[in-house]
Amino acid sequence: MLAKALMLQGTGSDVGKSILVAGLCRAFVNRGLKVRPFKPQNMSNNAAVTADGGEIGRAQALQARACKVPASVHMNPVLLKPQSMIGSQVVMQGKVLGNAKASEYQAWKPKLLGAVLQSFAHLRNEADLVIVEGAGSASEINLRANDIANMGFARAADVPVLLVGDIDRGGVIAQVVGTKAVLAPEDAGMVAGFIINKFRGDPALFEAGMRLIVEHSGWPSFGLVPFFADAHRLPPEDGVALTHRVKLRDGRITIAVPVLPRISNFDDLDPLKQEPDVRLMLLRMGEPLPAEADVVILPGSKATIADLQDFRAAGWDIDLIAHVRRGGRVLGLCGGYQMLGAKIDDPDGIEGPAGGCDGLGLLDVATVLTPKKTLVEVSGVTSEGAAFHGYEMHIGETIGAGLRRPMLTFADGRPDGAVSPDGRVKGCYVHGLFADDGLRRAWLQSLGGQGSDLAYEQSVEATLDALAAHLEAHVDLDALLETAR
Template sequence: MLQGTGSDVGKSLLVAGLARAFANRGLVVRPFKPQNMSNNAAVTVDGGEIGRAQALQARAARVPPSVHMNPVLLKPQSDVGSQVVVQGRVIGNAKAREFQSWKPRLEASVHESFEKLAAEADLVIVEGAGSAAEVNLRKGDIANMGFARKADVPVVLVGDIDRGGVIAQVVGTKAVVDPADAAMVVGFLVNKFRGDPSLFSAGMELIAEKSGWPALGLVPWFRDAGLLPAEDAVVLDKRRAAGEGATTIVVPRLPHIANFDDLDPLGQEPGVRLIMLRPGEPIPAEADLVLLPGSKATIADLAALRREGWDVDILAHVRRGGRVLGICGGYQILGRTIADPDGVEGPPTSVPGLGLLDVETVLGGDKCLESVTGTLAGSNAPFAGYEMHVGRTSGADRARPLVTFADGRDDGATRPDGCVSGCYVHGLFADDRARGAFLERLGAATSDLAYEARVEATLDALAAHVADHVDLDRLWALAR
């Protein structure tokens, strides 16, 4: 089990690299994260949802993603706290303090999923959540040491030298955790190192001396990490813009943005300049496309969009002949109204949308979790994606769908002038042919980018990177 000295130390990436490296040795590998918090999720082959990182780790291990790889997923919403997903299905909403009382009854599901994976694998690589040193949350813990102790899983502690203070991170963790928890730790890794590793050899020795834990590796910064789908929205704050192409795509950074890996293939296109718009920044006049992404709290994000004045900018953009695309929650925002009669996202309400599409959405009913394939409407360009949403959208502009599914159904809506469209499908741009056809409609230059092949090549490079700096034989010997 890889636990961290804090959030964003690189646990998810290391697990993916280790999963691919051990799979390359012929082992049957399964990734596992007992509890995760993320609005970037993936649909699994068994009809549920898990965190995006565990789906990527499954891909690294060359196995289909399963709900058991992330049995507890928390998806932050607005006024209702977090949506709680257990073994792929929503069981309710809970605020942070309330969730603490839920943990004992969730523990059984966590260990049931772990035992299922362990029974079918040579090696399970477990990822902790946040920091192992959050001793104030230790009671009832199912994500870090609480899980490790009950499942008897040895722990490797990961520190992040890039943020500074890694000696204090690791030694401080040893100082504050319970001695029985500290006894689960079999060694430490220092991640995200830049520069000459010989300059930190004394630092590694000092950590080992002060903590009593052996050093298992000093892992340099992996420069191609940005080519892999990310789970934590914190990366969006770091990625101000991607690409320097002639076609400008602008994405307003809404508070509850979800499934934002939809943007990754566009950001890697050399003919595209993808801008993540921060609060306080206007939509630039040179934008060719404004893309409204998925949202975990559509009504709250619509209110945030209006507070920023982005609604006015978008309306002006459309009047100038600019194009707008909405995906999932962004699609709902583009319609005439969004009604939430059952209080799915907060108090029951109905609010006006941007009115750019002649459709209306009613939130409620069962959550749609489905893998889909099809083609872009009006073309033969294929796609493979997924739907993950609550609510149904209807209206006159649905007569002009954006996509057609392989079973003959369609999805989405388009204005008669073709400038504004939206749909529920995530992953639309991962297929090179669908992305190319869409960019051609924008008048953008297309390229020979093979997105899925690049992800695979990056996972192989990550595995080699990790294997060069971590003793895999020693890790295998430490596993039990």
């Protein structure tokens, strides 16, 4: 028997769809159901390696975790990884299909719909319930032709839709009612009701607002969800989270991270955000690297050469050299590691125009970008002897004398990364290092911190359970199950 399905679409981006889907997945799993997450099309450079050897959006990997099952490429069959303001790498069922400009991609969609429906059918065959997440806004009627992410998918797969509005950003009545006004009648007919998310204050004060939404949209309410304060403990879906300026705690260790336009896999930083000893500074273009920084982390990038050019344009290369001369430390992860070398070449134009550029010259290595992509989970020990586990997700082959001082050694004996002769500059290809409690604690202690008793993975699990309980209290889950088909 095929699983029932239900789809959450938003009145806009960043209304909380990903978190709601994760919470609903865990809530229904806790009720004893076999649940699977599904997102037909995602646009994010925050990706995860799957158990079946591909890559999907990080949000779907979190949702799989909420379902207590391994992540699969079928949970996010189309992943768009932006490489420029107008173009993206297209990943289909976990493997790179090619690059396309936004205008070109519109013509690709009908061809991709078959793979989307195939993956959806695969999940329905192994579950009781599939919870689907839309992308962006349901009201983007300018993109409705050939749509595979929102109403186009819902209609093709005959999946009822719940519309999610975000009251925290204001204008939620207009969000929901306006969506009803612009949708074609056939699409509006797919909407079974709405959820209002991120409410703060006394719910009684918005009772009239809920009634007005019902009156003007004709859609019933499935719940008013109060703001979930611990959402920041869960890995974010995309770079929108990095634009939110939050007051960071004072800590004895200052870590500066330049946020480049094509930053990827920035969930590497999430465990550090929760460490009491750490003051994490996410720097926008134009802000200098702070002189008081103990460490500068160069994170991953979807277009390394282009981001390195922007790094220089911001003057961060000069700041970084000064940081190193003062005795500061530097850590490069994946694309950041490539930037630290002497040269980066892209002869085939894989990440942008064919060509190359000088690196920052802080590690004695050089990288050539190649078509083959490495997607694998790894484990081993660091150069200091600390155990680690993480994953590789990169293109490129790195060579040079610096590799004789590897930062990591994999369990199979292979070296990875490089360390400068004075030990202050390091880089490697492995993501997810700081999620390992032992490694993170040892690293912070090497920087003069104490290292806390934070159990990061347990924290994520506890937060998912708390989110599930939160939704049990504020959403009519029984009605959701009855609505699913």
